[in-house]
Amino acid sequence: MSARKPSRSVGRCLALTAVILVVRSANVVVQVTVRPTSDVGLASTGQPPTRLAVAAAAAADCGRSHAADTLRFCDDAAVDSLAPDASTQQVSGVLTLKDAIQRAVTHNLTILGLTQVVNEARGQQQVARSRLLPQVTGEFSALGQRLNLAALGLQFDIPVPGFEIERVVGPFSVLDIRARLSQTLVDIQAKQNHRAVEHVVRASEFSVDDAQDLIALAAGRTYVEAMAARSRVEATRAQVDTATAIHEKAVQQQDAGLATPLDVKRAQVQTLAARQRLAALEAAFAKLKIDLTRISGLTPTDQYDLDRDFPFSSGPPLTLDEALKEALDRRSDLKAAEAQVQAAQLAVAAARAQRVPSLTLFADYGANRAAGLPVANTYLFGGAVRLSIWEGGRIAGQVEQAMATMNRRMAERDDLRAQVEADIKKGYADLRAAETAVTVAELNVEVTRETLGLTRERFEAGVSDNLAVVQSQESLATAQLDYINSVLSHNLAKINLARSLGRAAANIDRFLQLAPGGR
Numbered sequence: 001m002s003a004r005k006p007s008r009s010v011g012r013c014l015a016l017t018a019v020i021l022v023v024r025s026a027n028v029v030v031q032v033t034v035r036p037t038s039d040v041g042l043a044s045t046g047q048p049p050t051r052l053a054v055a056a057a058a059a060a061d062c063g064r065s066h067a068a069d070t071l072r073f074c075d076d077a078a079v080d081s082l083a084p085d086a087s088t089q090q091v092s093g094v095l096t097l098k099d100a101i102q103r104a105v106t107h108n109l110t111i112l113g114l115t116q117v118v119n120e121a122r123g124q125q126q127v128a129r130s131r132l133l134p135q136v137t138g139e140f141s142a143l144g145q146r147l148n149l150a151a152l153g154l155q156f157d158i159p160v161p162g163f164e165i166e167r168v169v170g171p172f173s174v175l176d177i178r179a180r181l182s183q184t185l186v187d188i189q190a191k192q193n194h195r196a197v198e199h200v201v202r203a204s205e206f207s208v209d210d211a212q213d214l215i216a217l218a219a220g221r222t223y224v225e226a227m228a229a230r231s232r233v234e235a236t237r238a239q240v241d242t243a244t245a246i247h248e249k250a251v252q253q254q255d256a257g258l259a260t261p262l263d264v265k266r267a268q269v270q271t272l273a274a275r276q277r278l279a280a281l282e283a284a285f286a287k288l289k290i291d292l293t294r295i296s297g298l299t300p301t302d303q304y305d306l307d308r309d310f311p312f313s314s315g316p317p318l319t320l321d322e323a324l325k326e327a328l329d330r331r332s333d334l335k336a337a338e339a340q341v342q343a344a345q346l347a348v349a350a351a352r353a354q355r356v357p358s359l360t361l362f363a364d365y366g367a368n369r370a371a372g373l374p375v376a377n378t379y380l381f382g383g384a385v386r387l388s389i390w391e392g393g394r395i396a397g398q399v400e401q402a403m404a405t406m407n408r409r410m411a412e413r414d415d416l417r418a419q420v421e422a423d424i425k426k427g428y429a430d431l432r433a434a435e436t437a438v439t440v441a442e443l444n445v446e447v448t449r450e451t452l453g454l455t456r457e458r459f460e461a462g463v464s465d466n467l468a469v470v471q472s473q474e475s476l477a478t479a480q481l482d483y484i485n486s487v488l489s490h491n492l493a494k495i496n497l498a499r500s501l502g503r504a505a506a507n508i509d510r511f512l513q514l515a516p517g518g519r
Contacts, residue, residue, distance in 0.1 A: 114204070247264070
C-alpha cells in the first residue's frame with residue numbers, strides 16, 4: 001500500500017503557521033481594514049455595484065417609466081413572479097378585490113426579493129456602524145522558537161577571554177493570553193459613511209412600498225378587466241337569447257307565409273354569430289380569472305366567482321393642485337429617490353473627510369510565561385493619529401466620483417418628480433374623457449334598444465323583413481360593448497390615478513367608491 005499524501009488543508013495550515021511565526025518573530029504588526037461598501041459612492045470602496053444598486057436602479061426606472069408601459073410590465077411580471085409556495089392555496093366562492101390585492105402583495109416574489117434586499121442593506125448598515133464602536137478581541141498563543149541572532153543583525157564581539165555569547169538561542173517556548181481593545185474616537189469618514197448607509201436602507205424600504213403599489217395596481221387592473229369580461233359575456237348571452245327568439249319568430253312567419261327563406265337564413269346566421277362571439281368571450285373571461293389567481297398567489301383556476309359589478313361613480317373629489325401635493329408627499333418612489341440623493345450627498349462628505357485626521361486609542365492586557373519561569377502580567381496602551389499627506393490623488397478621484405453619483409441621483413429625482421406631475425395631469429385627462437364616453441355610451445344603449453324594439457314590432461307584424469332587425473341587433477351589441485369598455489376605461493383611469501398619488505392598495509375604496517363592508 002502506498003503512503004498516503006498529506007491533505008491540502010494540512011499543507012495550508014502548516015504554511016499559515018510558518019507565516020505567523022515569521023511575522024511574530026520579526027515584530028511586524030499587520031493591520032487589515034475592511035471598509036463598508038455602499039451603492040451611493042461611499043469613500044474608499046472601488047467595488048462593483050451590489051444587488052442593492054441594481055434593485056434601486058430598477059425601482060427608479062420603474063418609477064420614471066410611462067404609466068401604461070409600467071402597468072403592462074407589472075401585469076406580466078406579477079403573473080410570473082410568485083413565491084414558490086404561493087400557488088398552494090385554493091380559492092372557492094367569491095374572490096373580492098380586496099382579497100385579491102392583499103394576497104398579491106403578500107405572496108408576490110418581487111416583494112419577497114426586495115425584502116431580502118432591505119435585509120442586505122441593513123447588514124451593510126451594521127458593518128458601517130461597527131467602525132464607530134469599540135473593538136474587543138481575545139487571543140491565546142503558544143510559541144516555540146529558536147533564533148539565529150546573527151541573521152537578525154545581532155553580533156556581539158566581547159574582548160573577554162573565555163566569555164562568548166551564543167549566536168543561536170533556543171529553543172524556547174512562550175504561552176500568552178490577552179484581551180485587546182481599540183476605539184476610534186474621531187473618524188469623520190466612518191461617521192458620514194454610516195449616515196449614508198442609513199439613507200440607503202430607507203431608500204430600499206421605500207422601494208418595497210413602491211413595488212407593493214405596482215403589484216396592487218396590477219391586481220386591481222386584472223380584477224376590473226375580468227369584471228368587464230364578465231359583463232361582455234352576460235351582454236352577449238342576452239344577445240344570443242334575442243337572436244334565437246327572432247330566428248324562431250322568422251321560422252313561424254315563414255310557415256305562415258309572412259316571411260321568406262332569406263329572412264330565416266339571415267336570422268339563423270345572426271344567431272350563430274352571436275353564439276360564436278359568446279364562446280370567444282367566455283374563453284377570454286376564463287383566462288383573465290386564471291391570471292387573477294396567479295397574481296393573487298392562488299391555485300390557477302377559473303372555478304370561482306367575482307364580486308358584484310362596481311357601480312359607476314365619478315372620480316375622487318380632488319383638485320389637480322391637491323392631487324399634485326398629495327403625490328409629492330406620499331409617493332414611495334419619490335421618497336426613495338430623495339433618500340438616494342441624501343445618501344449621495346453624505347458620500348461626498350465622507351470622501352472629503354478622508355483629509356481630516358482620525359484618532360484611535362488602543363490597549364491590551366494579558367499574561368505570558370516562558371518555560372520554567374513564573375507567569376507575568378503585561379499590558380500596552382496608546383493612541384494613534386492618522387493624517388493623509390499624499391496619496392497620489394486618490395482622495396480627489398473619489399470625491400469626483402461621489403460628486404458625479406450625487407449629480408446623477410439629483411437628476412433622477414427631478415426627472416421622477418416631473419414624470420409624476422405628468423402622470424397625474426394625464427390621469428385627470430383620462431378621467432374626463434372616460435366620464436364623457438360613459439355618458440354617451442349609456443345614451444347610445446338606450447337609443448339602440450328602443451330601435452331594436454320598434455324594428456321587431458314591424459317584423460312581427462309582417463310590415464317589413466328582418467334585415468332592419470338584424471342591423472338593430474348589431475347596433476345594440478356594439479353599443480353595449482362600448483358602454484362596458486367605457487366603464488372599464490373609467491375604472492382603470494381611477495386605479496391609475498390612485499397609483500399616481502401613491503399607496504394604491506389603500507386607496508381602492510376611495511377611488512372606486514366601494515361599499516364600506518363590501519368589496
